[in-house]
Every structure is written in structure tokens, then in C-alpha cells.
Amino acid sequence: MFIVFTDVDHSFFNLDDDAYKLAIPVIEQLKNQGIPLIPVTNKTRAEVEYLRETLGLNNPFIVENGSAVFVPNSDLFKIRLAGRDGQTEDPIPESDYYVKTFGCTYIEARAGLKIVQSTLRINNLKGFGDFEDTEIQSSTGLSKKAARRAKTREFSEPFIPPKDVSILELGNAAAEFGFKVLSGDRFAYFLGSNASPIKAMQWLIDNYQPENNADNITTIGLGSSSRNLEMLENVDIPIIIDHKMGTNVDLLGKGWQKTDSPGVQGWVEAVTRTCNL
Numbered sequence: 001m002f003i004v005f006t007d008v009d010h011s012f013f014n015l016d017d018d019a020y021k022l023a024i025p026v027i028e029q030l031k032n033q034g035i036p037l038i039p040v041t042n043k044t045r046a047e048v049e050y051l052r053e054t055l056g057l058n059n060p061f062i063v064e065n066g067s068a069v070f071v072p073n074s075d076l077f078k079i080r081l082a083g084r085d086g087q088t089e090d091p092i093p094e095s096d097y098y099v100k101t102f103g104c105t106y107i108e109a110r111a112g113l114k115i116v117q118s119t120l121r122i123n124n125l126k127g128f129g130d131f132e133d134t135e136i137q138s139s140t141g142l143s144k145k146a147a148r149r150a151k152t153r154e155f156s157e158p159f160i161p162p163k164d165v166s167i168l169e170l171g172n173a174a175a176e177f178g179f180k181v182l183s184g185d186r187f188a189y190f191l192g193s194n195a196s197p198i199k200a201m202q203w204l205i206d207n208y209q210p211e212n213n214a215d216n217i218t219t220i221g222l223g224s225s226s227r228n229l230e231m232l233e234n235v236d237i238p239i240i241i242d243h244k245m246g247t248n249v250d251l252l253g254k255g256w257q258k259t260d261s262p263g264v265q266g267w268v269e270a271v272t273r274t275c276n277l
Contacts, residue, residue, distance in 0.1 A: 001216050002275050005201055007223035008041045011241045012267040013051055019264040026268050027055055029277045040197050040231055046149040060204055065182055065189055066197035067103030067155030077207050100203055103195030109157040112179040113190045119173050120165055127159040156191035198234050220274055226250035239270045
């Protein structure tokens with residue numbers, strides 16, 4: 001039994017072309033065979049919901065760099081609503097999902113970033129909450145609607161790293177207040193210290209109820225970016241999705257499979273081959 005964990009950008013969904021349509025037949029085959037496809041992304045819930053609607057996805061998803069898991073009503077996942085041993089860490093039921101949170105709230109992330117800014121005496125440290133929609137559009141190339149979805153954050157704050165302070169310094173300062181900083185392609189991300197794609201993935205695996213025993217689950221991970229490193233290091237079958245600009249150097253030299261084709265075409269080939277579709 002397989003569970004497929006996958007990044008989104010430059011893997012199986014790009015809004016700048018129609019190549020993502022190649023993934024739709026494969027997604028349908030995964031659904032027909034009962035193989036969960038779990039997006040693991042730095043995107044927001046609003047962005048992933050648009051993705052789900054566009055591609056017809058129906059499985060749980062992990063958002064904002066492992067800050068939370070959203071689980072739709074599904075027979076495949078056992079969601080513990082009663083706390084164990086008096087603990088209250090179980091997922092919260094919403095109208096459409098059960099939500100398991102690992103990170104902090106968006107308000108806490110915004111406040112934490114301001115504290116770090118003050119502590120390090122950084123001028124003009126701007127997060128997404130300080131941007132107008134038009135500024136996000138110009139910085140990311142997103143449409144107006146897509147920019148609004150990206151700005152609808154619940155657990156983390158993207159920000160433009162200052163030129164005179166390193167990510168390491170920012171991260172060390174954040175850790176003193178219970179937060180952490182992740183580096184990205186355009187932005188860095190300020191989030192709760194407990195947020196983790198691996199914790200979120202493991203929680204889903206622990207709560208997955210296939211007909212077979214959980215010991216028979218084989219996890220597959222697909223990604224193309226350095227931010228996918230942690231995910232790829234913690235699955236049974238890591239697969240690097242080649243990028244049209246070249247393979248990310250942080251993912252090389254590890255003996256992992258790499259697709260021959262870049263982007264969506266490579267993703268389709270890898271999933272089809274590995275899952276025996």
C-alpha cells in the first residue's frame with residue numbers, strides 16, 4: 001500500500017502553463033486504486049483548496065511548511081476525536097475538515113516577527129501582512145485572485161529577508177521566542193518552532209487505516225526544491241522532480257531517483273512507474 005507525499009510547485013501544478021492537466025488522469029488512477037495523494041507545501045489552505053478543486057483532489061493536505069494538516073471527511077483516515085490520557089492535542093473538527101495544528105497561529109507569527117525585528121534592530125522588515133495585493137503580484141507574478149489566496153495565511157508569515165542580517169541570525173533570534181525561520185526561493189518564512197512536514201506526515205501515517213496493516217505502507221515523496229529535503233529524507237522512496245532550470249544541487253549526490261523529464265511530465269512518469277498505474 002502506497003501513500004504519495006508531493007510538493008506542488010514545479011512538481012505537478014504550475015499556473016503559468018496548462019501542463020498540470022497532464023496530472024489529472026494520473027490523479028484519477030490514484031483515486032481509483034485507493035492511493036492517497038498528499039500535498040506537502042508552503043502554500044496556504046486557500047491555495048490548496050483551489051488546487052484541489054482544479055485537479056479533483058480529495059485527500060488530506062499539509063500546509064504552510066508543516067504547520068497544519070487538513071483532513072477531509074474520509075473513511076481512509078482514523079481521526080481521534082477523544083483525547084488520549086487527558087491530552088487535548090487531537091484534531092479540531094471544522095465544517096469540511098478535521099484540523100491538526102503543529103505550528104502557531106498567524107497572529108502569533110506576525111507578533112513574533114515584530115519581536116525579532118525589534119531585537120535585532122532591523123529596519124523595514126516587511127511580511128506578507130504588510131503588503132498590498134498588488135505588491136504580492138509584482139513580487140510573485142501571481143494573478144490578483146492567486147495573490148489573495150497566498151495572503152490568506154493562518155500559521156506563518158512570509159517576509160523578505162533583510163540584506164544585512166543572515167537567515168542564521170534571524171533563526172537564532174526566532175528560536176529564543178519559540179519560533180523558527182525557513183529560507184525559500186523568494187521569501188523566508190517565520191513560523192512556530194513545532195511546525196514540521198515530517199511530524200505532519202507521520203501523524204497522517206499513524207492515522208491512516210487501509211485494509212492492510214500499517215506496517216505494509218510504503219511512502220513515496222516527490223519534490224524539486226531544497227525545501228523538500230526533509231520530506232525526501234524521511235520517505236521510503238524519494239524521487240527528485242527535475243526542474244527546467246536544472247536539478248537543485250541540495251538534492252543531488254544522495255542516490256535518489258531523478259526524473260528524466262522536468263516538472264509535471266516528470267511527476268506523471270515517476271508516479272505512474274512507482275505506483276504501478
